[in-house]
Amino acid sequence: MKILYFSGTGNSLYVSKKIGGELLSIPQLIKNNQYKIVDDLVGIICPVYCMTMPNLVKEYLTQVEINCDYLFVIMTYGSSHFNSLSDVTQVLNKKGLRINYSNYVLMVDNFIPSYDIKEQKELHDNKSIALEVNKIKEDIFLRKNYQPSINKVRDKVMELVYKIIYKVFLRFAVNLYFDYESCNQCKVCYNICPKGNIELKDNIPFFNDNCAYCLACIQNCPKGAIHDKREKNSEHFRNPNVKLSELIQSNNQN
Incomplete structure (x- = not known):
């Protein structure tokens, strides 16, 4: 199993480590010009940034060639995930890739401009997070097929909002x-x-x-x-x- 991950403050790396396999950092894959991933089981793990996946992750996914039998995507988030998995799904579907399993993990929201980090640390129990990740790991190893329910109308609205806000924000x-x-x-x-x-x-x-x-x-x-x-x-x-x-x-x- 290979896991492609991106993590700035450790949440997505923690989830990647818990699930296991060969961990491949997306920034390092970009740096080393590695755009071909082959394995029986491949995962993508990254945070939610401003209602979607980080631009760095999107840039890599639009170029990478993935060859596998089972593909999963996990996104870590704080306040809300905004159905961000639909953005990842859209990018991968355009490449002919079907996601077998996807899910979210609620963790500390460490976006300093909007949240008090001390309060966020107090809100989240590490044991509860570990239990949630272990459940996801079990689903993956059993090769379950699962995607969270989405609101397609809301997705379209959020996609339009993202295009405006995210670019202006950066x-x-x-x-x-x-x-x-x-x-x-x-x-x-x-x-x-x-x-x-x-x-x-x-x-x-x-x-x-x-x-x-x-x-x-x-x-x-x-x-x-x-x-x-x-x-x-x-x-x-x-x-x-x-x-x-x-x-x-x-x-x-x-």
Whole structure:
């Protein structure tokens, strides 16, 4: 079994690890120009970003060639999943791929501009999440066929909203900045960015203009030296079952 995954703060990587198999990071697959995946069982695991899949994931799925007997897709989300699986299904169906099993996993919403991360941590029980993932894992290993029910009318409306909001959001709403007095030039942000969007000048980090807004940099900065202008407090989040080194290995573009 091969699992293609993308994770900025560890939630989707945690789910991938729990399900098992050979884990293949989508940012690394893109970096190494690997667009052919062959296995009996193939999975795709990623978060919901602004009512859909991350652009980075969509770009890869539109190009990848997948050859398998059983295909599953799992999306992690916080406040709402917005029927985001329908977007993934649409992309894969255009390539002649049929999803055998799909599902969502509710986890900590770590989108700093909208949520208080401390409150989010208190809302979610790690044991309950683990039980849900174990159930999904059992379904997959039994090769069950399942897709959550969807509202097609709502999907169409949300698709139109997404086309407007998501593009505007990425263009105008990126509000990350460095607190250089706190920065110790450890290069974690530089190494963890899945888009290679952080540049170093004399070991001092700067943002370029290709941010995926995955928040891997701000959430994983060991000194709390990266901020969003709309953050509720200084609380940050990385899935407690995932190490910083694992996320760097997954996302590093250098």
